[in-house]
Amino acid sequence: MEEFIRVPQARIGAIIGKNGKTKQEIEEKLKVNIEIDTESGQTHIFCEEFEDPLCVWKGRDIIKAIARGFSPRKALELAED
Numbered sequence: 001m002e003e004f005i006r007v008p009q010a011r012i013g014a015i016i017g018k019n020g021k022t023k024q025e026i027e028e029k030l031k032v033n034i035e036i037d038t039e040s041g042q043t044h045i046f047c048e049e050f051e052d053p054l055c056v057w058k059g060r061d062i063i064k065a066i067a068r069g070f071s072p073r074k075a076l077e078l079a080e081d
Contacts (some may be wrong), residue, residue: 001053002046003060007067012038015066022072029079032059 007015015036016023023034032055035044045059052058058079065075 001050001056002044003056005043005045005060005063005067007036007041007043007063009041011067011069012036012041014072015043015063017072022066025072025076026059026062026079029076030055030059030062032056034059034063 014022015034017025023036026032027034030047031049031051032045032047037043043063045056045063047055047059061078062075065078066072
């Protein structure tokens with residue numbers, strides 16, 4: 001399962017976080033992989049192992065929330081059921 005999202009250039013830094021911390025936290029919490037093209041803003045979210053069948057959708061929702069201006073801390077609350 002995979003999702004593609006376009007992220008505004010101004011919000012790419014917020015998604016990646018300082019030293020990649022935010023991106024890494026999302027990946028670890030949801031067990032997904034996130035690839036971000038910093039030139040175009042194209043973000044690829046995918047999961048190879050399906051512990052949670054909704055992991056990719058939750059990742060998509062978190063990335064969209066951050067892209068629309070939510071703080072990463074607030075957006076990570078979307079990971080909860």
